[in-house]
Amino acid sequence: MIHALAITGPTASGKTAISLGVAIALGCEIICLDSMQIYKRMDIGTAKATKEEQSRVPHHMLDFLSPTENFSAQAYKEMAMEAARDITYRGKIPLFVGGTGLYLSTLIRPDVEQAPESDPEYRRKLEESLTSEEKRIELWERLRQIDPVSADAVHYNNTRRVIRALEIFDATGKTKSYFDALTKKKNEELEVTHVTLDFHNRENLYARINKRVDAMLEEGLFNEVKALYEDGLLGEFTTASQAIGYKEMILVLRSLATMEDAVEILKQATRNYAKRQLTWFRNMDGAIPVYADDDDGNMKPAENILAECISIFRKVNK
């Protein structure tokens, strides 16, 4: 059994700084829990820990994949578990840090019989047939015939997930809910103490987001994206090209938006994303909230937040 710690929270909540403090205090190595920081050369826009920060605490799952490659939650889990085992073996504590809720959810579920990998061709064909709302409902009805549990969990407009569920059935003859049921239990190999950063007053987070976007631009976000784009590394349908900060700069590069507009779109997209992250982590079983501001909405000093996290981790891991 591996005991690990996790620090999650919305973008710009201060995860990186806190994680370094925790890692130094408790003897951890950091495993990146982020779907975009895994990519090479995407440094500024993903707010990756700097080289200097990385030199103070060992980081894993960071900066290893070409932006042209797609990744998946399952692939993440396999690699991250490998890293966690290795860290534990060397007598250190694995500390997961990042904002990708799906990756953490996948991580704490058991490895059992796996549903097949998704086939882009299968998806593309079905997507092309969905030309109207009636067609989308029809497809969803088809799913409901074979797997009512999965169908009820997904809206008919969410074609991406409807198609996925159908694909699993067509490929294996078993329903998606069959595979889901297998993974309802805990991952027997991993136990995670999960602290999530939250805010009493959303405005505090939004102010940090706006400030951070401005800082990214000053640090040269546009040139970072431009270089990747010109080197052909931001293909149209890749995961990397969907990254917030990157897709907006691409708009500018393709003259589809002015820089001024792109910055506004970027800030807005970041705020929307942060809200989804808050929902995800708040509703996750076992998440222990640590607030970055007090009841009156005043920001707490960074040392206090760090101390709170450390004390929670110490208490639980006694």
Place this chain on the structure above:
RNA sequence: GGUGCCAUAGCCAAGUGGUAAGGCAAAGGUCUGCAACACCUCUAUCCCCAGUUCAAAUCUGGGUGGCACCU
């Protein structure tokens, strides 16, 4: 000072007599294989006052505010 135009949700905006479209934002939520994705829910009595009418955001008068032009 005069004339004309305009006034609908936080913003943009449709609606010209029959009981307030839509988009964005905000807020809440869903979720195992593209997740920084995809998707769902949800927000008004139409500037104010008076009148006409069975019925007014829609017509009339007055007021207030804004814009344009004229002097």
